Amino acid sequence: MxxxxxxxxxxxxxxxxxxxxxxxxxxxxxxxxxxxxxxxxxxxxxxxxxxxxxxxxxxxRPRGGINEWLHWIPISLHKKINYVVKSVWGDSRFRTTVESNKVMPLSAEKSGLxxxxxxxxxxxxxxxxxxxxxxxxxxxxxxxxxxxxxxxxxxxxxxxxxxxxxxxxxxxxxxxxxxxxxxxxxxxxxxxxxxxxxxxxxxxxxxxxxxxxxxxxxxxGALHHADSAALRSAAFTWHDELAYLPKPLLVVNIGGPTSNCPYGADLAKELIAKLQDVLWSCGSLRISFSRRTPLNVSEMFLSVFRANSKVHIWDGEGSNPHMGHLAWADAFVVTADSVSMLSEVCSTGKPVYIAGAERCRWKFADFRNSLQERGAVRAFTGKEDISETWSYPPLNDTxxxxxxxxxxxxxxxxxxxx
Missing domain, CATH: 3.40.50 (Rossmann fold)
Structure with missing residues (x-):
């Protein structure tokens, strides 16, 4: 066969x-x-x-109350301590977080869990x-x-x-x-x-x-999801709100103090003064805060710029404009405390100015120095003409x-x- x-x-x-x-x-x-x-x-x-x-x-990790003091210990031990505390003192209907000296319920929706x-x-x-x-x-x-x-x-x-x-x-x-x-x-x-x-x-x-x-x-820097496809999508999504703003559009991203970048009202006052000095060269100015921004800092910006028709401050309501800002901004001012924010804006190839870098130490200072060596960032002095542009090889870490x-x-x- x-x-x-x-x-x-x-x-x-x-x-x-x-x-x-x-x-x-x-x-x-x-x-x-x-x-x-x-x-x-x-x-x-x-x-x-x-x-x-x-x-x-x-x-x-468990959050609220005594848990805020236990974030430095291994998570397995933290959960055991939290279990004992709950067993002794009883389980609350809501976890809590402290904000502006008020105790507020932290819902699952707000915490993203x-x-x-x-x-x-x-x-x-x-x-x-x-x-x-x-x-x-x-x-x-x-x-x-x-x-x-x-x-x-x-x-x-x-x-x-x-x-x-x-x-x-x-x-x-x-x-x-x-x-x-x-x-x-x-x-x-x-x-x-x-x-x-x-x-x-x-x-x-x-x-x-x-x-x-x-x-x-x-x-x-840090990896992130603000790639070219995401920015193209954001440009389309935010077109009607951002495309027709007077140019140049300066976006200011304000973070919050950390152990290696301590600052507060002092930096806010300095940054406000410098923004007022460059406002003449901006067509539009948009300001966003992070969840780490102290309330007294955000209130200072609101009190100074609220009535200025050139300035828009995102109040946290509605859709977060961050991706739209990355797509449509002509230049950025970013506080030096956030590696993530700096990594994202430096991936656009657009001018980036750092505020408060002199207050940062340790590896945050080392990161800033590496960005300066690449020509990706410059210190924000308040003497800039925002209409003047400059370029550098964008970060492409992801x-x-x-x-x-x-x-x-x-x-x-x-x-x-x-």
Missing amino acids: RPIRLPEPPSGFSGVPDILDGAIRRALVIGNGFAGAENQCIGLVRSLGLADRHSFQRVT LNVLEADPKQIAVMARESFEKEGPLLVIASGRDTIPVASTIRKLAPENVFVIQIQHPRSRLDRFDLVITPRHDYYPQTAQAQEQIPWFLQRWITPRDHPDSHVILTV AESAAQVHEALAKRGWRICT
Whole structure:
């Protein structure tokens, strides 16, 4: 009996289905409830082409009351203490947050926790193992200190079924993850200059214990989701409100004080005076505050600029205009406290002026210096003519990191199926 001759497989055929050939078709994002960290994960997911094929879970700390003093301890211990406190004092109907010296209910909708599953590493690992043959490997992307034990446990429990990326430096034991993505300034504590500023008994807790190696991707700033596609969409969405404003449009983003960038009413007064000095050269001025902006600071800006027809201040009501501002602004003034805000505006290639940089120290100062060396930012002096433009190579950290993720996956024999 003559054997049956089968047709030749098409060129490039590997002999196994895509799913069994290391094709990654899904991602799981693990967030910590803070936009600055979670947006980095979403930005990387978008750049990898998995925007429509990812799920989202969170690691959340208890909030309100005594919990505000416990954010520095490991999250597992924090939850145990919170459980004991609730058992002794009873469970309140609302969690609380302190704002403007008033105690206000913190609803699930306001905190952004509604309908988001709490990340359980054991369940995620079981899911990754049981669905591996049918759906292929699981890409796990996490960001923030509280997500570290969850992401590392997932990899420990299912090392053959997941590829785990940790965004932001985990400080020690980088080998717990397949990739770590972190800004170069996270290694500032290892410099001789920084070591002189750290008491010897704190050095092992502040300084990253491992030097970057082949599975560490170093960026200039923070990853984000303000890519070209998102900005094109925002330009369309905000066209009617922003396109016809008198030019040049100067956008001012005001953050809030941090331990390494302390400021308050002093910086607000200085920034207001400088904005008044450049207002003659602006066609329009739009001001936005972050959730960290102190109330007394925002009220100062409102009292000075509320009646000025050139100036619009977003009051937090309605849609957040941030993406529209990135798309339509001609120049930016940004306070130096936020790596995320500076990374986003410096990805536009438009002029960026920093306010309050002299008040920042430690790795925030190192980050600002790296931006200045690239020609991406200048100090805001109040003597600028906003109509004068200048350019620089835009930050492209998210896309560049995505390219290195593809390379790392290829070394493992995996790839992202688009």
